[in-house]
Amino acid sequence: MAVKLASIFFTMILVDNYVLAKFLGICPFLGVSKKLDSAVGMSLAVTFVMVLATAATWPIQTFLLTPVDAAGELKWDMGYLQTIVFILIIAILVQLLENFLKKFIPALYKSLGVYLPLITTNCTILGVTILNLDNGYDFIESIVCAAGAGIGFLVAMVLFSGVRRRVEQAVTPKCFEGLPITLVAAAVTSLSFMGFGGIVDAIFKV
């Protein structure tokens, strides 16, 4: 059990990194990675919402949308409501987080700016909650997977904010200045993560 959880956790960080391998959540990845501290703050906020959203959506999907009776038959199937209900829940959680930050960590609230409400429509979070269910994870596995995805997001953001600082100091051709060279740098960073392919399976022998 512990081995499987560890395997899921590290797979989410290194191999199936949501930003660098699945290309979800590119908007905050490019938007907030300019400064290290706001990148860390954003990642922690995303991780927090991810875990919370998974903890809320997993029971809702399992017991309300597609409940199964003792015989293993579907009692009713409202799986088609998944997206709308999940977005509703994520929006509520983000609003809650926004209130919380505004009250207790105003500095972080200020530096995140418009990206905080944008977590609502951050596809990483919806992606994590839906993919957890698609993969058939149980509750604990889902939570661990969400935490791993969040930490993976953090790793990607921190690494990339370092890359970006270098890129900004470098002399770039005029036509590549700004976003174009940032996208090239993102592509190279993503490519480097491909090197982790299979490493987790090899370590944990699953």
Added chain:
Amino acid sequence: MDMIIMAIVLVTVVGLIGAVILVAASIFMYVPVDERVEQITAVLAGANCGACGCAGCADYAKSVVEDGNDVNKCIPGGAACAAAVAKIMGVEAGSSTPMKAVVACSGTCDKTGKKYEFQGIQSCQAVKGLYGGDGMCKFGCLGYGDCTRACAFDAIHIVDGIAKVDRTKCTGCGACAAVCPNSVISIVPEHKRKPVVLCQNKDKGPDTRKACTAGCIGCMKCAKACPKEAITVENFLAKIDQDKCVGCQICVKECPMGVIHVPGAE
């Protein structure tokens, strides 16, 4: 039918629970907001042009209330806006000179010509990248209307090959000046008598003449004629110091090329 009702009930219940939680949270974690910020945001011009130096109107309102920023920075809003903001803040408005954009180029189609036929993307930025622009004069207005597209007030248009400012609509926010790749547009304090040199050509006289019949050739006539020594000629281009100028307009009559004008008077 049952399933449809159940779906509606389910989503409604989830929404209601969320609403209750959020209302509770907003009461529990209430942060007092200074009412003046919203009041000031309401009286500003609302163009989010950034002429005040802040990221937008709301940001400027916040900086006025929290950091004691000046109340007369909203250029599009002008004096009326400064007075309104001052009233909310309870301070004196101070003076705010209206600013207007001035296109420092006289090279209309009859005065200058094209170096080559440009058929690429119709933008000044693009044509500038190809041999410094398609005009004979590489300093002047390119005439592809980047400024027109940047203007939030519909105050600048390409007329006869060069940009022309509609001075009744112009608010002096400087959005056009920021996008002009040749830096032809400058923001000048509005004055009924003080003239401006409407040329940017820094080439020597003969070269300027070849490119355009309405270009500053750096002949120094205006500089010698000016009683207040407000005009300096640098790189074969005259420049009028608006602080020293008294608006006598001797230079306007002296200029052999006719490129010195009072903006808005022509």
